Amino acid sequence: xxxxxxxxxxxxxxxxxxxxxxxxxxxxxxxxxxxxxxxxxxxxxxxxxxxxxxxxxxxxxxxxxxxxxxxxxxxxxxxxxxxxxxxxxxxxxxxxxxxxxxxxxxxxxxxxxxxxxxxx
Amino acid sequence: xxxxxxxxxxxxxxxxxxxxxxxxxxxxxxxxxxxxxxxxxxxxxxxxxxxxxxxxxxxxxxxxxxxxxxxxxxxxxxxxxxxxxxxxxxxxxxxxxxxxxxxxxxxxxxxxxxxxxxxxxxxxxxxxxxxxxxxxxxxxxxxxxxxxxxxxxxxxxxxxxxxxxxxxxxxxxxxxxxxxxxxxxxxxxxxxxxxxxxxxxxxxxxxxxxxxxxxxxxxxxxxxxxxxxxxxxxxxxxxxxxxxxxxxxxxxxxxxxxxxxxxxxxxxxxxxxxxxxxxxxxx
Numbered sequence: 001x002x003x004x005x006x007x008x009x010x011x012x013x014x015x016x017x018x019x020x021x022x023x024x025x026x027x028x029x030x031x032x033x034x035x036x037x038x039x040x041x042x043x044x045x046x047x048x049x050x051x052x053x054x055x056x057x058x059x060x061x062x063x064x065x066x067x068x069x070x071x072x073x074x075x076x077x078x079x080x081x082x083x084x085x086x087x088x089x090x091x092x093x094x095x096x097x098x099x100x101x102x103x104x105x106x107x108x109x110x111x112x113x114x115x116x117x118x119x120x
Numbered sequence: 121x122x123x124x125x126x127x128x129x130x131x132x133x134x135x136x137x138x139x140x141x142x143x144x145x146x147x148x149x150x151x152x153x154x155x156x157x158x159x160x161x162x163x164x165x166x167x168x169x170x171x172x173x174x175x176x177x178x179x180x181x182x183x184x185x186x187x188x189x190x191x192x193x194x195x196x197x198x199x200x201x202x203x204x205x206x207x208x209x210x211x212x213x214x215x216x217x218x219x220x221x222x223x224x225x226x227x228x229x230x231x232x233x234x235x236x237x238x239x240x241x242x243x244x245x246x247x248x249x250x251x252x253x254x255x256x257x258x259x260x261x262x263x264x265x266x267x268x269x270x271x272x273x274x275x276x277x278x279x280x281x282x283x284x285x286x287x288x289x290x291x292x293x294x295x296x297x298x299x300x301x302x303x304x305x306x307x308x309x310x311x312x313x314x315x316x317x318x319x320x321x322x323x324x325x326x327x328x329x330x331x332x333x334x335x336x337x338x339x340x341x342x343x344x345x346x347x348x349x350x351x352x353x354x355x356x357x358x359x360x361x362x363x364x365x366x367x368x369x370x371x372x373x374x375x376x377x378x379x380x381x382x383x384x385x386x387x388x389x390x391x392x393x394x395x396x397x398x399x400x401x402x403x
Contacts, residue, residue, distance in 0.1 A: 079350075079352075080352060081352070082350050082351045082352065083316070083351075084309065084312030084313050084315075084316060084347070084351065086350075087312060087347040087348075087350040087351045088308060088309070088312070088347050090347075090350055091343045091346045091347045091350070092343075096346045096349075096350070097350060102349060102350055102351065102352035103352040104315070104316075104319055104320075104321060104351065104352040104353060105319070105352075108321075108352070109352070
């Protein structure tokens, strides 16, 4: 079965979405990710969606729920690299993703995650 | 429907000079000759009368859609576009046709003095024909004006969304004029694209030049700000004038999630502290 790879970088997990997200793939990712977070006690999750150029409400909701899940497992979620078209679509769909942290690219996202971790 | 009689046509043809004279006098009396050279006017009226009599002869009836009226239609289209260029308004343009009615009717009245029934019928036909010509003229005139307006609108749209770079990582978008749906869409797209291109973390939208902020404009602003946040950048709205602040509060609009500043310099100061110091902030 098709899966989205989850890479580990120290205390952080890095997920790069490079294929078209369909619903089953999104659900699998959600399961895999929660399982990995709890296994390695990750402190932060970075989701890079810069290659994603199409979203629907389901994917939007999935991003929000991954963020919620990770917070419960004490891992900070960062969504990075969202394309303008995707951002406009999400706003028009009314999915403003409150509580989800965002950054322009992986580098900045990682920087912010590290800073937050130092503070706590 | 009765057709125009040959006798009417003859009357028009044999009295051309007199018709032209009265027609031009009527045009001048109503100010429809502004900026027009006398020579040009004479030529135009003569040409039109010639075309009119040709059209009547062609037997295409009195509906302007007929093939016999092609030349007349082309003439009218050319006329209305030159009038539009000369700055004539719609009334002055269409009066070119309607001014012919008076002299023509007087002519027919004299011609059919002894036959009131035919006179009424012929007058009605001529009147209908001239009316439809007037309508055609005004339609072309309007169409050419609308093309100009549309082109200007598009140009305005492109000109009105300049995204400027104020500092490394700081973009500014000075908005001038009313924000409607189409414009705010263009604004949003170009700003988001520039954020991606330059990797800027802060965008300042300056609304000093926006005359009014109503619920719709506020809605557009909120959407833009949310989209910017989703992309991982931050947005500051600046240039909120006191009256606009009052309007926003009186309308009960919730701009709670927005960072707002009174003027651009305050916004830039805030942006610089953020870019220079703490790179990431909780959003």
